[in-house]
Amino acid sequence: xxxxxxxxxxxxxxxxxxxxxxxxxxxxxxxxxxxxxxxxxxxxxxxxxxxxxxxxxxxxxxxxxxxxxxxxxxxxxxxxxxxxxxxxxxxxxxxxxxxxxxxxxxxxxxxxxxxxxxxxxxxxxxxxxxx
Numbered sequence: 001x002x003x004x005x006x007x008x009x010x011x012x013x014x015x016x017x018x019x020x021x022x023x024x025x026x027x028x029x030x031x032x033x034x035x036x037x038x039x040x041x042x043x044x045x046x047x048x049x050x051x052x053x054x055x056x057x058x059x060x061x062x063x064x065x066x067x068x069x070x071x072x073x074x075x076x077x078x079x080x081x082x083x084x085x086x087x088x089x090x091x092x093x094x095x096x097x098x099x100x101x102x103x104x105x106x107x108x109x110x111x112x113x114x115x116x117x118x119x120x121x122x123x124x125x126x127x128x129x130x131x
Contacts, residue, residue, distance in 0.1 A: 001028065001035055008042040016041070016071055023079040024053070030086035033058040041071060049074050053082060059089055 001024075005017050020039055028035065035057035042050045051074040052065040062085045066077035 001025070001037055004036075004038045006038070006040045008040070010041050010043050010071075013071075016075075019072060020051070020075045023075050024082070027079040027083040028055075028086065030083065030090045031055075031057060031059070051075050051078050053078050055082065059093065062086065062089075 003021060024037060035055050038054045040052040044050060048067055049069065049071045050065065050067050051071060055062040062082060064078045064081035064085065066074040068074040068077060
């Protein structure tokens with residue numbers, strides 16, 4: 001994982017960086033590929049701490065933000081939101097199936113004698129070679 005931390009109206013804190021990286025690494029257990037993390041820390045007018053995270057990897061783009069009285073609480077909130085997003089994406093990727101290659105689609109090409117009629121099935125599934 002590659003990290004980019006940006007601080008606005010806040011002093012740079014190595015302990016906050018290490019804490020956020022540790023929390024986000026725990027949340028990223030659902031990611032399937034290496035990713036780029038951009039973490040943005042800012043302090044609002046009313047002393048509201050805001051943490052925004054953008055994650056880019058081979059499976060998509062994820063973004064979450066959290067507001068709290070402390071940066072550490074905001075990081076925990078963002079880590080929980082990202083964990084839910086990663087888990088949902090991973091489930092979609094694992095449960096996705098191409099219908100033409102499934103058992104149900106192959107069953108459509110079985111004749112009355114329980115034999116495959118390969119002529120139609122191969123025509124639909126095979127890849128044509130370039131001429």
